Amino acid sequence: MNIALIAHDAKKELMVQFCIAYCGVLSRHNLCATGTTGKMVAEATGLQITRYMSGSQGGDQQISSRISYNEIDLLLFFRDPMTVKPHEPNESDMFRLCDMRNIPVATNIATAEVLIHGLERGDLDWRDIVNPAAVK
Numbered sequence: 001m002n003i004a005l006i007a008h009d010a011k012k013e014l015m016v017q018f019c020i021a022y023c024g025v026l027s028r029h030n031l032c033a034t035g036t037t038g039k040m041v042a043e044a045t046g047l048q049i050t051r052y053m054s055g056s057q058g059g060d061q062q063i064s065s066r067i068s069y070n071e072i073d074l075l076l077f078f079r080d081p082m083t084v085k086p087h088e089p090n091e092s093d094m095f096r097l098c099d100m101r102n103i104p105v106a107t108n109i110a111t112a113e114v115l116i117h118g119l120e121r122g123d124l125d126w127r128d129i130v131n132p133a134a135v136k
Helices: 009-021 035-045 059-068 088-101 109-121
Strands: 002-007 030-033 049-051 074-078
Touching: 002 009, 002 035, 002 059, 009 035, 009 074, 009 109, 030 035, 035 049, 059 088, 074 088, 074 109
Parallel strands: 002 030, 002 074, 030 049
Antiparallel strands: none
């Protein structure tokens, strides 16, 4: 499964801690991330992560492109709801693409844990049912 990791600055350390806690599960999947988030997670966990540009420099758009081509199966995006971001319209577009492609999205740690436990149990093979053409 292809998993994308994104975290706003105020949530990067939370993403690192989450990935440390679930390193065993995440290591069995293909990971990609925006620049700084990917660097921090890779350094803390040793996980192999394809890194794109920082979100503010277009990394979120690079991940959105992968979503639009059915190349992402799960998005973990730890957002800071207290700070307005100048590139928020890009984030809205990303969420819209996930909705269109039936990509599970977690925007906080509680939802991320639910999804990661489902992934670990094998409950997230929804693409066979929802969109057989998306199965690779």
